[in-house]
Amino acid sequence: MRSRAGWLARLVPRQRKRDSGEEHTAAEALPELEDIAWYRHAEEVETASFWRMARQLPGLVGQALRTAWSASPAWTVAAIGLNVIAGVATTTALLAVSDISTTLFAAAPTWDRVLAAGPALALLVGATAARAGLGVGAGFAQQRLNPLVLNRTEREFYRLITAVPRAAFDDDTFADRLKAAKDRGSRAVVDLVGDVVDLVTAAVTVVAVAAALAVIEPVLIPLLFAAALPTGWAAVRSARLMYVSNRSRVSRRRRLWMVEWLMDNRWTADDQRYHEAGQWLRGQHQAMVDQETRADFEVIRSQTLTRAVGQLVAGVAIAGVYGVLLWMLATGTVPLAVAAAAVVAIGQGRAGMESLLVAVNTVYEDGLYAADRHEFDALAAERIAAQPHLAGPAPVATGSDPLPVPQTIELVDVSFRYPGKDTDAVTGVSLTIERGRTLALVGENGSGKTTVAKLLAGLYTPTSGQILWDGVDITRIDPARWRCHVAVIAQQVQQWPFTAELSVRLGRSGEPVDRERLESAARDAGALDMIEGFEHGWSQLLDTQFRGGTDLSGGQWQRLSSARGLYRDRGGLLVADEPSAALDARAEALLFDTLRARAGSATTVLISHRLQGVVHADAIAVLDEGKLIELGPHRDLVVADGVYADLWRLQSKSYAT
Numbered sequence: 001m002r003s004r005a006g007w008l009a010r011l012v013p014r015q016r017k018r019d020s021g022e023e024h025t026a027a028e029a030l031p032e033l034e035d036i037a038w039y040r041h042a043e044e045v046e047t048a049s050f051w052r053m054a055r056q057l058p059g060l061v062g063q064a065l066r067t068a069w070s071a072s073p074a075w076t077v078a079a080i081g082l083n084v085i086a087g088v089a090t091t092t093a094l095l096a097v098s099d100i101s102t103t104l105f106a107a108a109p110t111w112d113r114v115l116a117a118g119p120a121l122a123l124l125v126g127a128t129a130a131r132a133g134l135g136v137g138a139g140f141a142q143q144r145l146n147p148l149v150l151n152r153t154e155r156e157f158y159r160l161i162t163a164v165p166r167a168a169f170d171d172d173t174f175a176d177r178l179k180a181a182k183d184r185g186s187r188a189v190v191d192l193v194g195d196v197v198d199l200v201t202a203a204v205t206v207v208a209v210a211a212a213l214a215v216i217e218p219v220l221i222p223l224l225f226a227a228a229l230p231t232g233w234a235a236v237r238s239a240r241l242m243y244v245s246n247r248s249r250v251s252r253r254r255r256l257w258m259v260e261w262l263m264d265n266r267w268t269a270d271d272q273r274y275h276e277a278g279q280w281l282r283g284q285h286q287a288m289v290d291q292e293t294r295a296d297f298e299v300i301r302s303q304t305l306t307r308a309v310g311q312l313v314a315g316v317a318i319a320g321v322y323g324v325l326l327w328m329l330a331t332g333t334v335p336l337a338v339a340a341a342a343v344v345a346i347g348q349g350r351a352g353m354e355s356l357l358v359a360v361n362t363v364y365e366d367g368l369y370a371a372d373r374h375e376f377d378a379l380a381a382e383r384i385a386a387q388p389h390l391a392g393p394a395p396v397a398t399g400s401d402p403l404p405v406p407q408t409i410e411l412v413d414v415s416f417r418y419p420g421k422d423t424d425a426v427t428g429v430s431l432t433i434e435r436g437r438t439l440a441l442v443g444e445n446g447s448g449k450t451t452v453a454k455l456l457a458g459l460y461t462p463t464s465g466q467i468l469w470d471g472v473d474i475t476r477i478d479p480a481r482w483r484c485h486v487a488v489i490a491q492q493v494q495q496w497p498f499t500a501e502l503s504v505r506l507g508r509s510g511e512p513v514d515r516e517r518l519e520s521a522a523r524d525a526g527a528l529d530m531i532e533g534f535e536h537g538w539s540q541l542l543d544t545q546f547r548g549g550t551d552l553s554g555g556q557w558q559r560l561s562s563a564r565g566l567y568r569d570r571g572g573l574l575v576a577d578e579p580s581a582a583l584d585a586r587a588e589a590l591l592f593d594t595l596r597a598r599a600g601s602a603t604t605v606l607i608s609h610r611l612q613g614v615v616h617a618d619a620i621a622v623l624d625e626g627k628l629i630e631l632g633p634h635r636d637l638v639v640a641d642g643v644y645a646d647l648w649r650l651q652s653k654s655y656a657t
C-alpha cells in the first residue's frame, strides 16, 4: 500500500512543482494562482487505498439512494428493481448455454442432440430477450430519474445561496466551497445516482455470472475476479489523479473565470478600453490557460501511464485464466462441453467484472466531488443556522406576523468587523432614531457610513452590541417579520436587466402591481418622464444584450434605483445611501424634497457627502474611522466647531467661489 501511495505521490507533486514554478510571473499579479489551502484534503485522498475506497462504497451508495429516493421513489425502485430482475435472466441464459453445450457434446446422433437441445435453446432465447427488455426498461427508468434528481439538487442549491447571510459572500472559504460545488459538485451528486445504478447493474451481472459458474465449474470464479482486478486498479488510480489535479486547480479556475468575465462582458468593456487594460488581462488569461493546459498534459500523462500498466497486467492475468482452463481440459478435470460454456461465462463475467470495477471507481470519484457539494451545503446550512434569530435563545418577540412599524430604532454600542479583517469597520456606535425623524450620516470615505446603513438594513449582524426596534433586539427576530419595513436606495446602483416596471417594483415583486404607487415612486424620484418617454414605456427592457433593450445614463439608472427604494417603502425606515451622487441639480433637489416630505411620519437615514442635502436632518452623525465622533442638528454642530463644521466651511467656500 505504501509503495502505491509513493508511486502516485511521485506523479502528482511533480505536476504541482511545475505549476508553481512556471507561473511565477503571473503569480506576482494574481496570487490566487497558488494552490489553495485545502489541497491538504486532496493529499488525504491521494493516499487512500483501494480497500478504504471499497469500504466507503456502502456510505456513498446509501447517500445516492437517499438522493434518488427523495427525487422519485417510483423511478428509483424501477431503475434498481429492473436491473436485479435482468440479473436473474442473465443467470438463466448462461445455465441454458451450459445445458445446450452439454447436450450438443453428448454421444448421440446429431439430430437427436439438436432436438434435445431445443428446450434449453428456447429458454436461452427467452432469457436473452427478457434481459434485453429489462435492460431497456432499467435504462429508461434511470434517464427519467436523472432530470428529477438534477431539478431537486439545483433547487436546494439556490435555496441555500439565497438564504445564506450576506457576510458569507465576503468570506474566501465560502467562495472556494461555492466554486467547487458549482464547478462539479452539484453535477456529481446527480451523476452519483446514475453511477450507483450502473454499479448495481454491473454487480448484478457479476453475481449472475458467478451463480452460473458455481453450477458449471466453481474453480473458475476466483480466476474471473483476478483477471479483472488490474484494469479496475488502473481505473481507480486514473480517477484519483484527475481528482487531485482538479482539486488543486479550483482557485486558479476561479481567477481564470473572473478574468474571462472582465474581458467578455459589457459592464467592464468601457473601462477596459479607457485604460487599455485588454493586453494585460489577455496576458494574465494566457498565463492561466497555459498553466491549465500544462496541468491537463501532466494528468493525462500520469493517467496514460497508469492505464498502460493496468492493461499490461490485465493481459497477463487473462492469459493465465485461459491457461488454467486449457490445463483443466487437458488433464480431464473439466469436460469439453463444460469448458465451452465456461468460455462464454468468462467472456460475459470479465466484461461485467470490469464494468463493476469501473463503476466502483466512478462511484468513488463522483462521491469525492459530491462531497464538495455536501461540504458546501453543510457550510451554507451552518451559516444560515448561525444567524442570531435561529441560533440564539428563544426569540425576544413571539409570533410570525410582521412587527409594527417601529417608533424608535436604537443602535446600542454597535461594532462590526467584516469577515477576514483584523480591524472593526464600525466601533461602539450608539444612536437613537425616532419615527418621523431624519438622521444623516456624514464622514470621510471609509469612515463606516455604508456599514452602519447595512447594519440598519439588516444586511449584516453586529459583531457586538444591539440594534433595537422599540426595545426589541432585531437580530433575534426572523428578518421576514421586520424587513418589510425597510427600504434601501443603495450607494451601488444595481442595473437590473429587466423591464422598467419590474426594475421599480422589484422590492414588492410578490405583490400585485400598484400602478398609482408605481407612478408616484417614479415621479418622486424624477424618473417618470424618462420611463414614459421610453419607446416601450414601462415595458421597456433595460439591457442592450437582448433585442429591443436599451441602456441608461448613470444618473438615469440612479433615478430608477431611487424609484425602486421609494416603491418598496411603506412609511417604515428608508435608508438612502448617496442617492444623489449621479443626479443633476434639478433631480437632486426633487429627491431631497421627497425625502424631506417623509418628516413627521416615516424614518429616514440619509448618507450624503453633499452637506447642503443634510442640513435639514433632525440629527447629523459624524463618523470617523468607524467611531461616532459628533452628533446633533446642523446648527449645533456648526457652533461646536468640530469636524462637521470644518467640512461645512470647506464645502460652503467651494460653493461660494
Ligand SMILES: Nc1ncnc2c1ncn2[C@@H]1O[C@H](COP(=O)(O)OP(=O)(O)OP(=O)(O)O)[C@@H](O)[C@H]1O
Binding pocket: 170, 418, 419, 421, 425, 443, 444, 445, 446, 447, 448, 449, 450, 451, 452, 491
Ligand atoms: N465587504 C467588505 N469587506 C471588507 N471590508 C469592507 C467591506 N466593505 C467595506 N469595508 C471596509 O469597511 C470600512 C468602512 O467602509 P464603508 O463602506 O462603511 O465606508 P463609507 O463611510 O460608506 O465610505 P464612502 O464614503 O467611501 O462610501 C472601510 O475601511 C472599507 O474598506
